């Protein structure tokens with residue numbers, strides 16, 4: 001009798017353990033593996049190599065993300081718009097990088113630091129260099145290029161050779177002593193990572209758990225930065241086909257081994273301490289808020305964060321910093337003109353460079369992107385000087401998005417609502433992403449599974465994307481009713497996609 005009962009208990013124990021393993025270990029791994037398969041070019045997608053090799057087909061053929069990227073809207077339209085002029089000339093860039101690498105090697109040698117792990121030159125096969133050389137007038141990276149996924153992987157694992165604070169533009173331009181211009185970034189603690197392959201990236205540490213929502217009484221300008229928002233924004237921007245966010249991946253850093261032991265910045269080293277919980281912590285040298293209560297801590301050494309691939313140096317690819325015409329007031333009481341003047345956009349439409357070309361449409365694209373993430377902190381933006389006033393806006397700094405999933409901040413959409421204009425290509429993609437087969441939350445969920453810090457966004461944040469997408473489409477619909485098709489929809493793709501009716505008059509005529 002006792003033997004039968006204990007046998008039953010043992011079986012029960014094993015089956016419970018197996019179910020838990022299946023739910024929390026095996027299934028997520030299978031799902032991650034199926035996402036990895038996304039990295040092969042889309043030709044492979046439907047004669048699934050998994051089936052050919054005899055393994056179970058999983059759900060790769062049902063991948064919505066793969067279907068999305070195979071859609072005609074997401075295939076290269078080079079013929080229509082010509083080849084994209086590159087941001088940097090290959091020979092110039094390689095020469096400049098080699099010069100920098102040699103200088104870094106000389107500095108290392110002077111310090112007697114000649115370990116074989118350091119390369120003496122820049123390799124063309126490095127994914128960060130491939131990324132730099134592929135930036136063109138149409139985006140920060142091409143569609144479906146496997147090196148972007150390889151770069152994301154590099155950002156998450158490549159060995160670090162040095163860590164430092166980030167310095168502001170003046171320092172980057174060599175116009176002042178770098179040590180003097182550390183940004184006042186006590187709240188926005190971030191680090192410059194230099195990799196052993198000479199790649200560089202910006203690390204923003206985790207300051208808030210994914211599950212926490214920004215409290216209602218917190219103003220956007222004192223809101224903290226979220227590392228997961230940076231990662232999610234990169235994926236969203238790629239899914240929207242803007243390709244205006246530099247590649248970002250999640251990474252767990254060992255604060256002792258990979259920051260404290262590697263940095264040669266004594267100020268940074270000096271901010272390390274051990275917390276009462278025995279965790280390794282550090283804070284930033286800065287002009288304000290440099291207190292231990294603003295420190296970040298590992299557990300006990302490991303801390304997760306976002307790693308954003310560095311763009312080419314300003315020396316070879318200058319950028320212009322521009323104030324956003326819809327920037328917010330960063331004080332409690334003041335209001336900006338766009339908040340009180342209903343005809344504000346009419347004024348902007350007459351003001352160069354918003355009066356011609358695509359700058360205004362690009363600001364509207366950015367407003368849609370920011371509305372989807374809930375980012376109210378777009379005070380300035382940057383463009384590459386080389387691409388002129390029609391060049392795309394770089395969607396830097398998305399760390400203040402994804403703060404509240406239960407609130408949609410319609411004021412972020414002001415540029416769209418007040419100007420009633422949108423690129424046809426943008427609208428077509430938004431409409432596609434509102435279809436059940438390509439649903440935005442589903443493709444985002446799938447895309448984010450690939451990141452080392454998966455799950456990057458909680459379900460309520462993913463679902464908020466669908467709700468906000470509907471709000472954008474509704475705003476466009478209202479504009480169409482008020483102003484008509486020709487005034488609202490700016491054709492940048494021709495009639496190639498007019499068959500995409502989606503049972504609505506928003507796209508087809």
Ligand SMILES: Nc1ncnc2c1ncn2[C@@H]1O[C@H](COP(=O)(O)OP(=O)(O)OP(=O)(O)O)[C@@H](O)[C@H]1O
Pocket residue numbers: 185188189190202246308309310311382396397398
């Ligand atoms: N991936 C990158 N490559 C090159 N430069 C970058 C990158 N990410 C950020 N920067 C530069 O650093 C600046 C500050 O970055 P970011 O806005 O993300 O940090 P922040 O802590 O919010 O700083 P701030 O308070 O100045 O906005 C950007 O405006 C940009 O010039």
Ligand SMILES: [Mn+2]
Pocket residue numbers: 397
């Ligand atoms: Mn910022």
